[in-house]
Amino acid sequence: MTPKEQQLIDFAHYLNTHPLFMVLFAILAVWVIVWKGIALWKAARNNQTAWYVILLIVNTLGILEIVYIFFFARKQNSQNNQ
Numbered sequence: 001m002t003p004k005e006q007q008l009i010d011f012a013h014y015l016n017t018h019p020l021f022m023v024l025f026a027i028l029a030v031w032v033i034v035w036k037g038i039a040l041w042k043a044a045r046n047n048q049t050a051w052y053v054i055l056l057i058v059n060t061l062g063i064l065e066i067v068y069i070f071f072f073a074r075k076q077n078s079q080n081n082q
Contacts, residue, residue, distance in 0.1 A: 032062050039065035042073040 001009075015022055036055065043052040051068060058064055 028061070032059070035062035035065040035069070039068045039073070042069060046073060048072075 039055050040052060043049075043055055051072065055065060055068060
């Protein structure tokens with residue numbers, strides 16, 4: 001057995017013995033999907049291709065998405081409403 005295979009087995013054992021980690025992982029996954037979805041939708045609606053690609057590729061646990069939504073997407077929307 002290679003060291004990499006042993007690491008995977010140890011990690012699987014850890015997950016089986018610590019179910020709270022899996023719950024935390026699931027909550028974090030939902031958090032990221034929601035923010036990424038909102039940010040991608042706003043970037044697409046605002047025709048901001050560069051932002052769309054960056055948000056699609058870069059994973060920052062929702063931080064970049066939140067920054068985009070509250071600072072950059074709002075500016076674009078207010079310009080469209082004038």
